[in-house]
Amino acid sequence: MTTTGKQIFTTLESDGTLTVEVATSEFAEPKGNQVLVKMEAAPINPSDLALLLGPADLENAEYTDGKIVAKMPEPFNSGAKGRHSQRLPVGNEGAGEVIATGDGDMAKALMGKRVACVPGTAFAQFAIADASMCLPLGDVSAKDGASAFVNPMTALGFVETAKMEGAKAILHTAATSNLGQMLVRICQEDGMPLVNIVRRAEQVHLLQDMGAEHIVNSGEDDFMRQLRESIDETDAFFGFDPIGGGQMVDHCFKAMEQVAVSKMSEFSRYGSNQQKKMYIYGRLDLGPTILTPSYGFGFTLSGWLLTPFLQSAGMETVTRMRQRVLDNITTTFKSNYTKEVTLEGMLEKDAVLQYRQMRTGEKYLVTPHG
C-alpha cells in the first residue's frame, strides 16, 4: 500500500531551464529500518537552496500556482551537468509523526512518535527516513524540532573539529546566522573563545545582547585592526566561513599572519611558523575564492561538510552530540523563523526572493500539511 501526497521537485534541463514544482507523489511502504514520516515542519536551510534554486534568475522567472520556471545562467548551468534532466526531491531535514514503519526493531519502536529526521526529501507531505537517523522529540513540537539536525550538528561539529585539531579558539564569519547564534551559545557553554565577524552595526548589537565577547564588524573602516586585535586576544588561528567567494577568507589569513608576525623577534622570508587554518562550509558568495600571497606557506584552506565529518567522528561522538541537541533543543539549539509557508507558498515570488537572500533573521519554515 502506498501513501499519496504532495512533494517538491527541482529539475534542471541541459538548456538551462530550471523547473521547481509541487507534484503528487506515491510514497512506498517503509522497509526494514525505514519509517514513513508525515512531515509537519521543515526549515529552508542555506544548504537546501543550492539544489532547490541555485543561482537561477528568479527575478525574471515565470511563477504559476505551485511552479517556478527560471533560467540558470552560465557557467553554473554547465557546472551542474551532473543533475541535468534529473527530477530531484529536496529538503534536508524536518519533523513529523511516524505513521508506518518497516519490520526492523529500531523502526517499530518509533511508531506513532514525533521525530526529527534527515530524509533529504523533507519538502513533502511524507518522507521515508532511516530510523537510525531519527531523533524522537517527546514533548517537543514539530516546529521546535524541525531544525534539530543540520544547524545544531554543524555548530557542534565546528567545536568538535576545533578540539580534535587542538585549536584554542574559533573564528566565524557571517556570524549572526541561526547557525552562528547557536555557535555563540555552544562556545559560551564550552568556554571556547569565539571571534564573530559580522558586517553591520545591528548584527554587532544582536550578538552583544547574547553576551558574545569578540565581535568584529567588516563594514567598518578599521575592520582589519579590529580583526587583528580579536585574534591577538583569543589566538583564533582557526576558523569557519560560509561565504566561500571573495576575500573574507583571505582577510582572515592575512590578519592571523600579521598577529603572528608581530610576535616574531626577527624577519623571516617565509613568514611566521604559525599554522593558520580556515574551513569553507558554505557558498553564500558563488564567486571564486581569492587568496593573495600575503601570509607565507603556513596556511590550510579546506572544505567542511557535515556528513563526512560525522562519518569520521565516529558513533560515540555523534550519539553524544545528538543527545546534547535533544536536551537543549528549545534553548541552545533553538531556531527562529520569520514565516511559515505551505509547499505552494514556498514557490511564490515574494517568498522565494526573500528567503534566497539568506539574511539574518529571515528564515522560513515549511508546513507541508497546512
Added chain:
Amino acid sequence: MTTTGKQIFTTLESDGTLTVEVATSEFAEPKGNQVLVKMEAAPINPSDLALLLGPADLENAEYTDGKIVAKMPEPFNSGAKGRHSQRLPVGNEGAGEVIATGDGDMAKALMGKRVACVPGTAFAQFAIADASMCLPLGDVSAKDGASAFVNPMTALGFVETAKMEGAKAILHTAATSNLGQMLVRICQEDGMPLVNIVRRAEQVHLLQDMGAEHIVNSGEDDFMRQLRESIDETDAFFGFDPIGGGQMVDHCFKAMEQVAVSKMSEFSRYGSNQQKKMYIYGRLDLGPTILTPSYGFGFTLSGWLLTPFLQSAGMETVTRMRQRVLDNITTTFKSNYTKEVTLEGMLEKDAVLQYRQMRTGEKYLVTPHG
C-alpha cells in the same frame, strides 16, 4: 680572529628602493658546533629569489659594478615591511671546504673536509654553518654537491608527504624544473605514479626522454581532457604546485573532481566524496590564487615548506633522506647549470634578467671565489 671576504646583501627601504650589492664582510670565528666554510659553489634557487630580488622592476634598475638599485612596486613593498631597512644576507645552500671550526666534536670532525651546507648566507666567499646540517661530500665536487639540500630534500619530502598521507600518486605542476626532474627519478625508483604538468611541447619531450609516463601539456587545447585522463589512470588526487598564483591549482582540483564524479552512480549536490589535496610550495606567479566553486567541499589547499616538514618528519626520516641524497648525488639528485657566475657577475643585468625568469634548464651556479 675574523676572516674577511665578499658577501651579497639585499636591503629594501620603506620607500621601495631595493639595493642588492656585493660588500666586504668580517666572518667571526665559529663557535661550538659551528663551522666556517670557504664557499666554492652556491646555486641560485627560486626560493632565494624572493628575498634577493622579489618582484622588483629589474628592467629599469640601475646596474653598477657589483650593485643593483631597483624599485619595488606596490603592493609588494608594503607587503614586505617586515624587512624594511634590514641589510639581509642571502643564499640558502652551497658547498665548500671547512677551514675553521668551533670546539664541538661534530664541528671538529669536519675540519678540512668538503661539505654541502645550508647557511642561509651562501652567496658569499665564507659562511658560518651548523655542523649538524652539513653533509660531508667525500669525493664529490663542490659544484656537484652545491645543490644537495633544497631541491633533493624537497623532492624527497614530497614523496614522504604523499606516503604519510596515504596518497596513491602525485601530481606535479611546472614539472620540468630541476626539482621536477628529480621528482621524476625518485618516483620511478619508488614506484610512485607521477602526473607531470608542463606547458610546452619541448618540455613534454624532455620528460619523455627521462621515461616519465604521465605528461600533460597545459599549452594544448585539450589540456583538461589530458589531465582528467592522467588522473583517472593514476588516482592522483594529491599534488604539489610551485606556481601559486592564477588557476593552475583550480584546474587540478576541477579535473580531480570531474574524474571522481564520473565514477559516481548518482548525483550529489555536494559533489564527490573524494578528498582532493594540493600543496603550494612556491610563488612563480605572484598573483592571487583563484579557486572557483566547482569541486564541492572535499578539497584542501595548503602551503608546503621544507623546514617545517623536516621538523615534523623527525630525525630518523631526515637522516634516511640525507643518506639517500648523498648516495645518489651525481645521479638521481643531479642538478644542471646553464652558467657559472661570480658574486659580481650574479648582479649583472643580463644574468639577473635571465635567472629571475626561472626557466627550465636556465639555472645559475655562483662561484664566490671566481
